Amino acid sequence: MHISLKKEIKQSQSGKAGIIILLVMIAAAVFAPLLSRYDPMQQSTAPLLAPSFTHWLGTNQVGQDIWSQLLYGARTSLMVGFGVGVLSLIPSILFGVSSALIGGIYDKIVMRIADAFIVIPMIMVAILVAAYIRPDLFVLVLLLAALSWQGGARMIRAQALSLKEMGHISAARTFGAGLFYIARKHIVPDLGPILLVEFIYGVKRAVFIEAGLAFLGIGDPMLVSWGTMMRDAMKFSYLNVWVWWLVPAGVALSTTIIGLTFISHAAESVLDPRLRGEVVA
Amino acid sequence: MLVTGKRNLLTYTIAFVFILALNFLLPRMMPGDPLTAIYGDEALVAMTPALKARLVARFALDQPLWRQFGAYIAALFRGDLGWSYSFNAPVLKVILGALPWTLLVVGTSLILSTILGIVLGIESGWRRGSKIDRAMLAGLMSLNGFPDFFLGLVLLVVFGVLLGIAPLSGALTPYSSLSGQALILDVLKHMALPVAALTIAHLAGGYLLTRNTMITVLKAPFMLTAKAKGLSQNVIKYRHAGRNSMLPVLTMTGISLGRVVAGALFVELVFAYPGVGQLTYQALLSRDYPVIQGVFLMMAVSVLVANFAVDLLYPKLDPRVSHAH
Numbered sequence: 001m002h003i004s005l006k007k008e009i010k011q012s013q014s015g016k017a018g019i020i021i022l023l024v025m026i027a028a029a030v031f032a033p034l035l036s037r038y039d040p041m042q043q044s045t046a047p048l049l050a051p052s053f054t055h056w057l058g059t060n061q062v063g064q065d066i067w068s069q070l071l072y073g074a075r076t077s078l079m080v081g082f083g084v085g086v087l088s089l090i091p092s093i094l095f096g097v098s099s100a101l102i103g104g105i106y107d108k109i110v111m112r113i114a115d116a117f118i119v120i121p122m123i124m125v126a127i128l129v130a131a132y133i134r135p136d137l138f139v140l141v142l143l144l145a146a147l148s149w150q151g152g153a154r155m156i157r158a159q160a161l162s163l164k165e166m167g168h169i170s171a172a173r174t175f176g177a178g179l180f181y182i183a184r185k186h187i188v189p190d191l192g193p194i195l196l197v198e199f200i201y202g203v204k205r206a207v208f209i210e211a212g213l214a215f216l217g218i219g220d221p222m223l224v225s226w227g228t229m230m231r232d233a234m235k236f237s238y239l240n241v242w243v244w245w246l247v248p249a250g251v252a253l254s255t256t257i258i259g260l261t262f263i264s265h266a267a268e269s270v271l272d273p274r275l276r277g278e279v280v281a
Numbered sequence: 282m283l284v285t286g287k288r289n290l291l292t293y294t295i296a297f298v299f300i301l302a303l304n305f306l307l308p309r310m311m312p313g314d315p316l317t318a319i320y321g322d323e324a325l326v327a328m329t330p331a332l333k334a335r336l337v338a339r340f341a342l343d344q345p346l347w348r349q350f351g352a353y354i355a356a357l358f359r360g361d362l363g364w365s366y367s368f369n370a371p372v373l374k375v376i377l378g379a380l381p382w383t384l385l386v387v388g389t390s391l392i393l394s395t396i397l398g399i400v401l402g403i404e405s406g407w408r409r410g411s412k413i414d415r416a417m418l419a420g421l422m423s424l425n426g427f428p429d430f431f432l433g434l435v436l437l438v439v440f441g442v443l444l445g446i447a448p449l450s451g452a453l454t455p456y457s458s459l460s461g462q463a464l465i466l467d468v469l470k471h472m473a474l475p476v477a478a479l480t481i482a483h484l485a486g487g488y489l490l491t492r493n494t495m496i497t498v499l500k501a502p503f504m505l506t507a508k509a510k511g512l513s514q515n516v517i518k519y520r521h522a523g524r525n526s527m528l529p530v531l532t533m534t535g536i537s538l539g540r541v542v543a544g545a546l547f548v549e550l551v552f553a554y555p556g557v558g559q560l561t562y563q564a565l566l567s568r569d570y571p572v573i574q575g576v577f578l579m580m581a582v583s584v585l586v587a588n589f590a591v592d593l594l595y596p597k598l599d600p601r602v603s604h605a606h
Contacts, residue, residue, distance in 0.1 A: 014419060020557055062469055066353060116295035119588045121539035125303065127546070128577045131565055132307050208428055212547060215430055216565060234551065236436060248429035258426030 008269060015266025021259030025252075029074040033084055036068035040224045047180045048241060055246045060232055068193055070248050072224040077207050077256060080141055084206035087145035088152065092198055093148070093191070096156025097183045111157070114150040122147045126209050130218040137220060144206045150197035159194050162189050171192075195273055200264040211253050226253045293589050300581045304574050305353050309346070316342060319570060320366060362578065363571035367564065372575040376557065380579075382452050383556035386472055389543050390479035391538060399485050399530055402491025403523045409496050418492070425485030429544035432550035433478035440474060447474050450553035475552045479544050486537055487530045494526040528599050535588030542580055 009015035027036065036054075044063035051058045057066035096113070099107045125147055129135075135143055161182075163169065169186050177185075213219045214227025226249045233246035308319045316336060320328075328336075337343055341352035356363075362372035401417060408414045424432075440447040448454070452471045459467050498504070499522055507521045549558030557576055564572035 013326040014422070045346060106592070112292050112295055115292040116299060117293065117583055119535065119539075120296050120300065121543050121584055122541075122576055124546075124581055127561070128303065128573060129307065131568075131570070131573050211428060215547065216550070216562060218565060230431065230434065237434070237438055237442060242434075246434060246438070250428075250434065254427045256421050256426075256429055257428070261422050261426050 005160050008265045009263065012199055012269070014262040018259040018262030018266065019046075022263065025074050025078060025256050025259070026068055029078045030072050032068070032071035032075060036065065036069055038065035039070045040064060040069040040072040041222075048236070048239070051244050057248060058241070060229070060245060061236065066229070066245055066248070068228055070252055073226040073238075073249065075228060075253065076223045076225050077210060077253070079137065080144070080210040081203035081207040081256075083137075083141035083146040084148060085203035086110060087141060088149040088202045089195060089199055091145075091149040092152030093188060093195070097160050097187055098155040099153070099157045100160035101179045101183055101187070107157075111154070112190055114153050117147070117150040118154070120269075122205070123209055123212060127218065128256065130213050134218060135220065137223060140210065140220070141206075144209060145202075148202050151201070152194075155194050155198060156191060159191055163187050163190055193267055197264050197267045197271060200260050200267065204260040204264070207253070207256055207260070226250075246271040262279070290589075293353075293585055294357075295584070296465045296585055300578065300585075301354070301357075305350055309349070310572060315409055316340075319363075336580075357578075362575040365564075365569050365572045367567040367569040368449050368572070372571045375572060376575050376579060379555060379557045379560040382554060383542075383545055383549065383558065385468075386475050386479065386549070386554065386556060387416065387538075387541050389472065389476050390483065390545075391534075392542050393476065394480045394483040395487050395530060395534065395537070397469070397480065398487025398493050399523070399527055401484070402488045403495055403526060405488070405519060406492040406499065406526065407518050407522070409492075409499075416586075417488075421485045421488050424481055425489075427482060428547070429478055429482040430547035430551050432482050433475065433548045436478050437551060452555050466510025471554070475548050475554050478548050478551075481542055482544055483537060483541050486533065486540070490533060491526045494529050495522060498522045498525045531598060532591060532595055535584065535591040538587045539584040542584060 007238035009019065010040075036056075041095055042064065044059065047058055047061050049055055049059040049063075055065050055067065057070065060069070074108040099110045129143055130140075133139065163186070169182060172182055172186060210219065210253050211225065211227035211230075214223075215231045217231060219225055219227060229249035230246055230253075233242055233249065234268065236242070237246065300589065311317075316333065319340065320336075339352070339356075344352075358421075360373055362376070364370075365372050365375050368375045384420045401421070405414045405417045427435075436447075437449065441449045448471050452468065453459075454467050454471075504517065504522060507517045512521070544557035545556065546561055548554070549556045550562045553559060557580070561573060561576050563569070564576070
């Protein structure tokens, strides 16, 4: 694949916008302690305050500072997102590439299992499991990664199958290269754009599901989460607190997901050249 | 991106077995008394020893795991999903009571979002590269990023709280005993916001897919033929290009159904709409595990059935597929 992924994303307006959004979110997450004076979990005796110079976005029902909750919420969201994104790539690559190279019965079994998981709505499984085990951050990442490698494995297998037929791989084979060597040297390095798209998909889904579970009240109560903020703010929707409580949390979550969508859309045009050129928005 | 594998009965069997196994194993793998995990702490406190013994016998909890699994499957085939303690009724009855509302909202949203997605996709793809196309693409991709429950909350605050033109919660005006036209109007009024939230949140999938295929189809030689024949623009756009662009969206209907159903779980909670989502939330609050399991089983299996039906129907919709075999 001789299209530069970096160039492609930079050329697309929305791709650039996506990267800027993501960088802002990462900055908010990393520098959260510098950007706010309050511990997001620390309760105070002043609940439901309106925004002021001391509390930029006011306080919530137990007197926690909403601005610092918003910043630390980015931490939770991105940690779960990136954790799942990275972790789910491992089985995706492992099963995708091995399926393509080994083929036969092994390929059939792996792909049937992957397909089976693709048709089961992942978020429902996540709700059911979370209802029982109330996962903390680490367990949640493991759970979501275990549920989200299947689509990636399929895409990677398809790409690896077409790479496998290429001249340089036949050449490597005639020189006596083993399957593992070919996978490591010739297939995985050429998966570039697919890995990025799959990674972003994984991050996006995980960010969404983390917020969703927290919204349902089955997230980790020790974590600050945009989902929890929206859930708490919803109970006070008859007051005008939604302006500085509900909306910032919802907008932060939506913007993060939109940024990721923009990046993956720009990266997809690398995968499907028919969509390139005139149609890049 | 479309994941098109040829799925067959085996795939669905694996998925079905996984769903059953998850439902069966989760409560039994939890530390402590499985009865606690199945029914929750609150329910057990109220239980008499005699009732406890009956439940142990019913789930075959005093027997090896594979026998327990047999008992579990046998119960499922009898339509016995267990007993809900918080509702004091059979789980199946509790779920069936909430299901019509969810079907109404999910069905309407799925139809609306599919049709709108296809139409917008055709129009956008037809004008690819133009200002309208770009605006639609950026706009719908952004909407796609809004989680359904946030969209729902925004609609609720704007139309319900600020403007006061939509009801804040429920599916019917309580104690109004309406009938006939007034009743239908009342139902429509209550479902408008939940349906709008779900439709907007799930519009982008069909739109992006249609637009992408449209762009590819428009380059096909038969498009040139159609133009050369002097057909009108609308005939070319909808009958020649549009029809071909619809296929991928229809294959995705099963997957979209899963997403809309999952979305409904959240949106119903926002609007206190008395469907399966609201039920799930109440069950989560009261740790009524049999209900959570029952909802999961029914929803997941319906999504599987829908996917399977679409796979079976697909060759009929696209003659090329059936001839290829």
